[in-house]
Amino acid sequence: MKSPLLKISIRYGLVAGALTLVLMVALYYIGTHPLMIAPYLDFRILLFGIFIFFALKEVRDYYQNGELYFWQGMIGAGIVVLLADVIASIGLTIFGSIEKEFMTSYVTEMTKYLGTFSKEDVERIGKEVFERNLKQLPTTNISVLAVTYFVQGISIGFFVSIILSVILRRQPKN
Template sequence: MKQPLVKLSIRYGLVAGVLATAVLIAMFYMGRHPAMVSPFLDFRIMVFGIFIFFSLKELRDYYQGGILYFWQGMIGGGLIVLIATVISSVGLQIFGSWEERFVSQYIKQMTDYLKTFPKEDIERIGKDVYDRNLHALPETNIRKLVETYFAQGIAIGFFVNIILSVILRRQPKT
């Protein structure tokens, strides 16, 4: 592979995916269920930010003579996000299938969390929506958790990638 954009994205994406999987497993065993973390406080913001930043900076500074177009940043960062999210989602699927407590602890913790909602919040979101979500929890399986994790990862990575692609872009001076 002679394309440094693709080569760097694959390399950084693989490492980010393995790191994200390790963090998921570590969080679970430290007592913080990874599926219970708010997307706004998700560790993937930092992981994607670090790996996209260093990948695009390396591409710009060492392979392209200080030039990086926005579209190159979006493609490179997008590949990193996609690869890392696929790898960590597969890792989550394998871990969740192997660790029997993973789904059951999620269901218990989410049920306990939903039962702490004040009546005002329940009225705001709608009693029927609240009840439907609460009654659907026992049917949750690892596949549903992985699908949610994957979708959140793509969304988080997309926004992080836009910001870093704008920050790191440099066009040739005319």
């Protein structure tokens, strides 16, 4: 592997994925189900931000003479996010398969949460859609949750990547 962008992004992505998995398991055992956290409050926003920032900064400052193009930032950040999400999703699938109470507690907490919706909220979503989702909830499996977690992570990571790629980019001065 000759490309420092690739090598460094992979290293940071692996560490970010492992840390994401550890934080998910820790949240579960301290009493907060990690899949019940709203995506806009998700710890991955901060986690991805930190790991992307340091990965891109290292590439820019130590390997590219202080230069980093936007596209390089997006590629490096994309690798970090993709690896972290793959590791976290696979780890979530394994953890959910081992810890049988994980799915049960998710279904229970989500059912309680959906029960707090007002009539206006249900009408806004659509009564049929709401009721269908509520009925399907008990049949949800860990694979569905892992895919959902992966997609949310990619979405979160994409926006964080854009912001940090713009902040950290530096082009050569002519």
